[in-house]
Amino acid sequence: MIRTIAIAAAAIAVAGLGAMYVAGFGDADSEDRFAQCRASNVAGGAAQIGGPFELVSETGETVTDKDVIDKPTLIYFGYTFCPDICPLDAARNAAAVDLLEERGHMVKPVFISIDPKRDTPEVMAEFTDYLHPRMLGLTGSEEQVRAASKAYRTYYQAQEPEEGAEEFYLVDHSTMSYLSLPGHGFVEFFRRDVTPEQMADRIACFADAAS
Template sequence: MTRLYALLAAVFVAALLGGAWMMTRGGNGGDKFAQCRSSQIAGGADTIGGPFELVNAKGETVTDKDVITEPSIVYFGYTFCPDVCPMDSARNADAVDVLADRGMSVTPVFISIDPERDTPEAVGDYAENLHEKMIGLTGSLDQVKAASKAYKTYFKKNEGDEDYYLVDHSTFSYLVLPEVGFVEFFRRDETAEQMAEKAACFISKT
């Protein structure tokens, strides 16, 4: 009977150590963010995001390394957008404030997909009016297309008046971490609080 107890104890300890080893190894295929992910991404998270080169509000050419220096919420829109962009960007700014209340510093980033009208000054003013930390970016059409393609976003200029045309575009927001890259996206129907809750999970694991 003593040997049986000893054997059972050994099995229990082995199982416990095995579980601890799996946790330290990350589990779930080594994805340390697995518990935070709310949806599956076709091809994996590493297929979204990547290097970009754009122009900031000062007219300076910057790269993703210059911009993503802390956890960031990235959004593609344009300053002439009548409704969707202002609401989404304001929601993203609110999420940044909710995270700040939790002690987590996050930067909102607005990338224009309308470089024809969105000069560095225009996109800079737009971003500053939405949040003091928001970074506004524009660039040449080729630069904007490259950034959009990296994040698998869509945009198309509508025909019409050369000054008052609209631009169709996707409306996802992206959580991007420095040295990691894209980790999660947020849909339009998610609230600032829901975004902050999800973002906090990823940030806490970096």
């Protein structure tokens, strides 16, 4: 029952972000070098999403966006205690990264925790190592995580835990994955219904256009 409520609440939250993400096809700016790759547009332009952040890596080091986005980078905001949505999304992203590697494109999968209270660097390392050997887990202080989430216009909110089960709270959150490129920043987002193959095709297009 708790999981059902959590998933429903997260879906409502994502729907509330719809004003930021406007689907569109064939209407990109003619000056946009990535126009042929885009399957969706952001209200106000891609510059509305992304930007500087400072977080703590799964190895305990403080890193910035410039350290993290040193190659095409696929970013997801979630948490390790997530019962089903986050593992499925992160596994899809990992599958897309493997497909891209087979095609000669090295893309970095990144998982940013929105639950820093429980997601220590050690927890993040165990979680990401299970999903993909090159997946980078990032966490940090509440303030650092909130700032990164704000930069990427994501939503998250911890639920009130049941009495006697305070450590088992769930977190409602948005579920987009974000592609950022060195020197360009955020360029595209992917919804949950995009397959690994579709994601790989679109990311390859962006990587080729950037080179």
